[in-house]
Amino acid sequence: xxxxxxxxxxxxxxxxxxxxxxxxxxxxxxxxxxxxxxxxxxxxxxxxxxxxxxxxxxxxxxxxxxxxxxxxxxxxxxxxxxxxxxxxxxxxxxxxxxxxxxxxxxxxxxxxxxxxxxxxxxxxxxxxxxxxxxxxxxxxxxxxxxxxxxxxxxxxxxxxxxxxxxxxxxxxxxxxxxxxxxxxxxxxxxxxxxxxxxxxxxxxxxxxxxxxxxxxxxxxxxxxxxxxxxxxxxxxxxxxxxxxxxxxxxxxxxxxxxxxxxxxxxxxxxxxxxxxxxxxxxxxxxxxxxxxxxxxxxxxxxxxxxxxxxxxxxxxxxxxxxxxxxxxxxxxxxxxxxxxxxxxxxxxxxxxxxxxxxxxxxxxxxxxxxxxxxxxxxxxxxxxxxxxx
Amino acid sequence: xxxxxxxxxxxxxxxxxxxxxxxxxxxxxxxxxxxxxxxxxxxxxxxxxxxxxxxxxxxxxxxxxxxxxxxxxxxxxxxxxxxxxxxxxxxxxxxxxxxxxxxxxxxxxxxxxxxxxxxxxxxxxxxxxxxxxxxxxxxxxxxxxxxxxxxxxxxxxxxxxxxxxxxxxxxxxxxxxxxxxxxxxxxxxxxxxxxxxxxxxxxxxxxxxxxxxxxxxxxxxxxxxxxxxxxxxxxxxxxxxxxxxxxxxxxxxxxxxxxxxxxxxxxxxxxxx
Numbered sequence: 001x002x003x004x005x006x007x008x009x010x011x012x013x014x015x016x017x018x019x020x021x022x023x024x025x026x027x028x029x030x031x032x033x034x035x036x037x038x039x040x041x042x043x044x045x046x047x048x049x050x051x052x053x054x055x056x057x058x059x060x061x062x063x064x065x066x067x068x069x070x071x072x073x074x075x076x077x078x079x080x081x082x083x084x085x086x087x088x089x090x091x092x093x094x095x096x097x098x099x100x101x102x103x104x105x106x107x108x109x110x111x112x113x114x115x116x117x118x119x120x121x122x123x124x125x126x127x128x129x130x131x132x133x134x135x136x137x138x139x140x141x142x143x144x145x146x147x148x149x150x151x152x153x154x155x156x157x158x159x160x161x162x163x164x165x166x167x168x169x170x171x172x173x174x175x176x177x178x179x180x181x182x183x184x185x186x187x188x189x190x191x192x193x194x195x196x197x198x199x200x201x202x203x204x205x206x207x208x209x210x211x212x213x214x215x216x217x218x219x220x221x222x223x224x225x226x227x228x229x230x231x232x233x234x235x236x237x238x239x240x241x242x243x244x245x246x247x248x249x250x251x252x253x254x255x256x257x258x259x260x261x262x263x264x265x266x267x268x269x270x271x272x273x274x275x276x277x278x279x280x281x282x283x284x285x286x287x288x289x290x291x292x293x294x295x296x297x298x299x300x301x302x303x304x305x306x307x308x309x310x311x312x313x314x315x316x317x318x319x320x321x322x323x324x325x326x327x328x329x330x331x332x333x334x335x336x337x338x339x340x341x342x343x344x345x346x347x348x349x350x351x352x353x354x355x356x357x358x359x360x361x362x363x364x365x366x367x368x369x370x371x372x373x374x375x376x377x378x379x380x381x382x383x384x385x386x387x388x389x
Numbered sequence: 390x391x392x393x394x395x396x397x398x399x400x401x402x403x404x405x406x407x408x409x410x411x412x413x414x415x416x417x418x419x420x421x422x423x424x425x426x427x428x429x430x431x432x433x434x435x436x437x438x439x440x441x442x443x444x445x446x447x448x449x450x451x452x453x454x455x456x457x458x459x460x461x462x463x464x465x466x467x468x469x470x471x472x473x474x475x476x477x478x479x480x481x482x483x484x485x486x487x488x489x490x491x492x493x494x495x496x497x498x499x500x501x502x503x504x505x506x507x508x509x510x511x512x513x514x515x516x517x518x519x520x521x522x523x524x525x526x527x528x529x530x531x532x533x534x535x536x537x538x539x540x541x542x543x544x545x546x547x548x549x550x551x552x553x554x555x556x557x558x559x560x561x562x563x564x565x566x567x568x569x570x571x572x573x574x575x576x577x578x579x580x581x582x583x584x585x586x587x588x589x590x591x592x593x594x595x596x597x598x599x600x601x602x603x604x605x606x607x608x609x610x611x612x613x614x615x616x617x618x619x620x621x622x623x624x625x626x627x628x629x630x631x632x633x634x635x636x637x638x639x640x641x642x643x644x645x646x647x648x649x650x651x652x653x654x655x656x657x658x659x660x661x662x
Contacts, residue, residue, distance in 0.1 A: 012489055012516045014448045016541040016566060018548065158454060164445065171447050176567040176581045178543060274489045274516070275445060287467055288494030290444040 001029065001200075003192040005311035011191035013277045017171075020178045025193040027098050032200065037093065044089055048122070049079045051086075051204065055212035055368065060338040061355075068222070068361035070354055072371040073209055075233065076343060080115045082373030083205060083233040084186060088115035090201035092123050095182035102177070103127040105184045106170040108135055108163035108229065109299030109346065110142025111373050112186030117151035119184075127151040130169045132161040135298045142377050160292040163229075163302045167276055187230025188306035191277030195235075195306050202236025209368055210240050217366060220244040223357060226370040227350040228252050228320065229264065229300035231309045233372035238318060239308075248318040249357070250309060251350045253295035257324035264293040265322040266305045267313050280307045296325035296381060297345035299373075327352040329385055332375065344373035345381065392510040393436045393482035394535045394558030397601040397624065400435065406655040407435035407624030408614075409603060410631050410648065411486065413453060414439050414470050415460030417635050423476050425635065428645045430481045433652040437477055438513065438626065441470050441487035448515040450570035452629040456636050467495060471507045478508025484537065484558075486513040489521075501528035511535040511558045519555050529557060537561050542584020546592065553593045559601040560593060562586065562622070564608065570629025571607050581607070590621035614654035627651060 003009055011021055031037040045051040053074045062070045075083040088105075095103060103125045107113030113129040120127030129146055133155045136143050146153050159165040167190070174183040188198040206224075213221050224241055226234035228250040238248045255263025262269050266281045273282040275290055283291040283303040295301040312318040323331075328345055331352035335341050343351065347370065354369045361367070375382070400407050410429055412422065426437055442457035442465055449457065470485070477483050485504050492500045492514065504512060512525070512534055525536040535558030540549055542565065553560055567581020586604060593602050604617040605626030614625050627648065634644050 010518075010521070012518060012521070014515045014541070014563075015518075015539045015552070016543045016563065018518070019543050019545055158458065159444070168445055168447055172450075172568050175448065178566060274493055276447065277516070282490075284490070284494070286494070288443075288491040289461060290490070 001025070001193060001196045005308045006314060008272070008278070008280050008307035008310040009192055009195060010279050011277055012274050012279065013191045014175060016175050016178060017191070020174070021191055021193065023098065027094055028193055028197050031094055031097060037097070041090055041093055045086070045204070049085050049089065050077060052208045053077050055209060055216065058339050061334065062358070064334070064338055065355050065358045067358035068363065068365035068367050070358055071221070071366060071368045073205060073237070073368055074371055075205060076341070076371045076374035080111070080118055081376065082111035082115065082344065083202060083236065083370070084112040084115035086204055086236065087186065087198050087201040087232060088112065088119045088184060091184045091197070092119035092125070095125060095184065096123050098182060100180065100182035101125070102181045103184050104130070104170050104173050104181055105186055106130045106163065106166035107186060108166065108301060109297065109344070110135065110139040110146065110377060111299060113151065113153070114142050114145045114149070116184050116186070117146040117149035120151060121149050128154055130154050130156050130166040130173070132156045132163060132166050134161040135163065138381055139298055139377050140380070162293070162298065164290065171276065187232040188235045188308065189230040189276065189278060189304060195278065195308055198232050199235045199239055199308060202232050203239045205233065205236040205370060206238060206240030209237065210244070213366070213368065220246045221368040222361070222365040223247045223249060223367045225249045225251060225350045225354050225367065227300060227346045227372060228267065228305060228309060229302050229346065230304070231306035233370050235306055235308055237370045238312070242317060249353065250318055250320045251353045252320060252322040253297060253300035253349055254322035254324040255294040257326060261294060262291060263322060263324070264295045264300050264302055266303060267309060267320040268322045272310065275304045278304070278307045280310045281305055281313070296328060297349070299344070299346040300349065321353060323349040323352040329382065331355065332382055342375035343371055344375050345378045347372045390478050390508045391482040392533065393484055394511060396435060396482050397559050398599060401599070401601045401623045406618055407601065407603065408652055408655055409436045409438050409624065409626045410434050411438040411440060411626060411628035412632055412635055413456035413460055414441055414473050415463055415465030416456035416632065419473055422473060424641050425644055426477050426480050428641050429648060432645050432649050434481065434648060435624065436482040436484065438484045438486045439470070439474060439477060441485055441491060443488040443491055446488060448568055450568040450629060452570045452633045452636065456632050459636065467491070471503055474504065474507035474509050483509045484511035484513055485509050489514050489516050497524035498528050501525065501532050501534045505532035505534050509534060511537050513537045513561060515539055519551055522555060539563055540589065542566060542586065542589065544589070549589060549592055550596055553596045553600060556600065559603050561626070562589060562602050562604045564604050564606045564617070567606065569606050571609070583607070586617065586622070587620040594621060611650045611654040614651050615657065615659065619659055625651070
């Protein structure tokens, strides 16, 4: 399990967390080889979570676009409505194994918070979720879900009051309560071992894509896309495909799209730095102050990105690009209209790019997009924007 | 201009405890900052830790978080810090405390050189792990700026030995599980618990008898100072308790009144608890 991805990654944390991160790494190393742990994870993923998720041929969308075949990896059909389940369940079982009495988590769009609340309820672990006040406002349905599942939602009121601040606050809680508390970090970010551990738990997405595409057309896809905020659904999609010939494309949030807007596109518009325990690409000013980001999707609204993505960008193995709020919204409506699916706004960024690429590719080429979550949580946000005609 | 590490070592050798005061640069106008430093110097404080604001201060409690965002909102820059540091270092030995990213973006070597040029003699970065110390060691040989490492009540024995051996100037021992200050005490992220520091201090002194060990985080009263001295600390660091007064715009005299009993507690004879 790598601590470094080239120059990226590491564990830049206050000393109080060092023993806890070591303990976590040791526990994870032994668990991933442990048959009982793996079969419990598999059983719950299957019976409780609904894995494997389908690889769905979006036939109508494909016809409308008129290019390569577009397939959707339906993580939106997973219990809780997003890929976050994969990681929350895995780490929840690990917390139990470590004998921790309490779960904490951060959440942006609320999907990871919901997944953690579900796991907390299932495993009988009291759960507290930190969420930026702005995100609580735009993802009210998920706040309600977390509360109904028995979690406490703690509003974070400083800075831009979105995901980055929620992560800071969760880390502060962990520093304070590290002896009793498990920090269930929701993306492939933060200090080692979180990025590689989260990648491990999310790689089930890419493994299934590989198996399903081989079963269907006897080869890996020609192109696989996923949206990138912290980058957990993307790294889970990409990792098992790294050794295939599949072209890989990560799509960040370009935000409102103005000429000076940075959106939340740390890989396409940032430069390397150190934030929240990791060395990675950051949106920052000349003196290293981290910038406020903007995106229509709370789940992508983050100034950093997982360190493995930083490495994959530099190495050229994965291409990264950005889609704007407007492009994501039209992808939302396109999918609703053609396929009867309401996608979360996060994967709409990847769908927007997939539509663009499909047009340039031959009709017998196959594109897989990870549909990382469903759109119920975004109805208010989408409703506030006029549907394109 | 006095070198903080040297002053602390001298005091330790003479059996005198030390007191450092932390304040966030840019949280109050420079003139006021300097008059506070003047008054603290007069009151017998050993040195100043000047905080340089960072947008995401992971180890800070509410008081210093707020001070940092105030400073950034006011447009505080590295050039401002260099000017402030130059003026402070004429009055008291000075350290700079910030987070790794502003230093990395400046370039480690360049940042250390500029701190040295302004008269600073130590750098404290709570998110710098000992494993990433290398660029700072080289800069220290040239510019004599110490990179101070932090240890915590959670630190295990083997790790403590490494930190004690590699820390420069002094070792910053965090007193508690938690962030800086005592916060409201009623939210999970501020309800920290003090660690049992005596065994850690004993071990640190045994490994490197000449290295001063100062205790910080949540230090605010004479009792705190006496308790940490009894546990074996060579001094204490007061941050949030003073910063709260500065941020509230309290008069300089009140800041000094707050600190004076702590200075007196440095010299008070130690009776068994």
